[in-house]
Amino acid sequence: MTRTPAEAVITPLFRxxxxxxxxxxxxILAPPRNPLPAAAAAVTxxxxxxxAKLWFLAGPGGAGKTVMARWLxxxxxVQGRGAALAALDPTNRSLASWFTGVEQPxxxxxxxxxxxxxxxxxxxxxxxxxxxxxxxxLDFGGGDTALERVVESAxxxxxxxxxxxxxxxxxxxxxxxxxxxxxxSALESAGFQPAATVLxxxxxxxxxxxxxxxxxxxxxxxxxxxxxVARGAAVVWMPALxxxxxxxxxxxxxxxxxxxxxxxxxxxxxxxxxxLRRGMVRRWLEHMETAFAxxxxxxx
Numbered sequence: 001m002t003r004t005p006a007e008a009v010i011t012p013l014f015r016x017x018x019x020x021x022x023x024x025x026x027x028i029l030a031p032p033r034n035p036l037p038a039a040a041a042a043v044t045x046x047x048x049x050x051x052a053k054l055w056f057l058a059g060p061g062g063a064g065k066t067v068m069a070r071w072l073x074x075x076x077x078v079q080g081r082g083a084a085l086a087a088l089d090p091t092n093r094s095l096a097s098w099f100t101g102v103e104q105p106x107x108x109x110x111x112x113x114x115x116x117x118x119x120x121x122x123x124x125x126x127x128x129x130x131x132x133x134x135x136x137x138l139d140f141g142g143g144d145t146a147l148e149r150v151v152e153s154a155x156x157x158x159x160x161x162x163x164x165x166x167x168x169x170x171x172x173x174x175x176x177x178x179x180x181x182x183x184x185s186a187l188e189s190a191g192f193q194p195a196a197t198v199l200x201x202x203x204x205x206x207x208x209x210x211x212x213x214x215x216x217x218x219x220x221x222x223x224x225x226x227x228x229v230a231r232g233a234a235v236v237w238m239p240a241l242x243x244x245x246x247x248x249x250x251x252x253x254x255x256x257x258x259x260x261x262x263x264x265x266x267x268x269x270x271x272x273x274x275x276l277r278r279g280m281v282r283r284w285l286e287h288m289e290t291a292f293a294x295x296x297x298x299x300x
């Protein structure tokens with residue numbers, strides 16, 4: 001029987017993708033983001049309030065001592081404060097190329113440097129005319145034994161300086177090289193164990209493709225490291241600033257504020273740090289504050 005148009009059966013049109021109808025939605029799983037720099041565990045064992053901060057930056061070349069000194073000094077300047085700076089590395093005193101007035105021993109022999117260090121520390125002590133103790137940042141080299149000599153001649157160096165109005169901070173910048181712990185071991189064994197001690201793990205010296213805990217495993221698992229932590233040393237992860245940005249800042253000899261804000265020294269013929277790179281510097285400075293917040297009372 002012939003059907004009328006109204007009764008005709010229309011074959012459904014082809015629909016692309018119909019074979020996937022009813023298939024359940026597949027979850028979108030984003031890869032984990034790199035964690036923000038972790039802050040050190042809260043430190044309560046060393047109260048340096050009211051004391052002039054005296055930072056001993058000790059470690060081998062390339063570990064991050066000068067970067068740390070530059071950040072500390074820039075931060076103080078922003079807050080309207082100052083400190084004496086001293087470069088005692090026997091082979092590389094690059095800190096003196098960043099700032100004018102950096103104090104330096106006239107020679108690089110350990111005996112002469114140790115003698116100069118004792119005199120410099122006495123110079124920082126309160127004067128008879130009521131001048132208070134002066135804060136200072138001292139940049140030591142990894143192969144320098146001047147500090148060890150001073151500690152051996154004055155075993156209670158930390159206590160003596162505290163009685164004079166100083167808050168002593170021993171800061172050891174460390175890379176993933178286990179040999180970086182050599183100086184920590186030497187000074188700790190010699191009796192230089194300030195209650196305020198920072199084991200500074202410099203992420204900028206680690207392979208960014210390797211998780212930081214894995215990169216620093218041979219250091220953090222070492223008995224020297226663990227012994228320092230057990231007696232109260234704070235562990236701080238120093239965040240990494242992209243290496244090309246750090247190189248640009250160093251080549252142009254900019255402080256971190258100038259790099260962040262796109263400024264150059266008066267009369268400079270070079271361009272400021274570019275906009276995207278300025279954002280990287282801003283982020284790094286924020287991460288530095290986060291990393292050091294739990295030991296903020298130790299900062300000069």
